[in-house]
Amino acid sequence: MVVKALSVVRRGAPEAQTLYEETEDSVRRREQAAELRKAGAMGVTTDGRPTKKQRRQIHQLHGSFD
Structure with missing residues (x-):
């Protein structure tokens, strides 16, 4: 990627392009990516909150005991 210019203010994607x-x-x-x-x-499935x-x-x- 080659950066042509920088913007001081955050703008929308069309202007950023x-x-x-x-x-x-x-x-x-x-x-x-x-x-x-x-x-x-596609491989991630969750069944809601973890059990006790x-x-x-x-x-x-993780080493936490709270």
Whole structure:
């Protein structure tokens, strides 16, 4: 990615896109990161809050006893 200019004020995405130019390498890395996020999100399932046993295991793993 090549930065063309900096903005002093935070603006929207369309205006921000005029401030930089993506290289082929940055496009490839961005697409790979998106694929990894997508693949990781597909494997994550949650059943809500952890049970009391799971909380104990989490606290034991992190070393906190609260």
